[in-house]
Amino acid sequence: MLKITFCPTCGSRKIKKVRRNWSAKSHGKSYTVPLLEFYECPVCGEKIFDRQAMRRIEEHSPAFAKTRASKVHAPA
Ligand SMILES: [Zn+2]
Numbered sequence: 001m002l003k004i005t006f007c008p009t010c011g012s013r014k015i016k017k018v019r020r021n022w023s024a025k026s027h028g029k030s031y032t033v034p035l036l037e038f039y040e041c042p043v044c045g046e047k048i049f050d051r052q053a054m055r056r057i058e059e060h061s062p063a064f065a066k067t068r069a070s071k072v073h074a075p076a
Contacts, residue, residue: 007041007043007044008046009041009044010044010046012041012043012044014041015039015040015042015043015046015048016039017037017038017039017040018037018039019035019036020035020036021034021035021036022036026061026062026063027063029062033059033060036049036057037052037053038050038053
């Protein structure tokens with residue numbers, strides 16, 4: 001499990017693990033990952049996702065649903 005004690009962006013030690021519904025938009029579609037655990041820095045807003053969190057995001061994200069192995073190519 002990833003252990004983070006300070007924010008890599010601003011160096012604040014106030015960064016902490018939070019658990020909340022994560023909403024994001026991908027390819028024009030919004031999606032929600034319920035009760036996602038990740039680190040959030042209250043100072044600069046940096047968010048850090050560990051491996052497990054990344055996997056959960058990928059599972060819910062429409063961007064990863066079909067193009068998991070191949071690269072996402074932008075329309076010309
Ligand atoms: Zn920070």
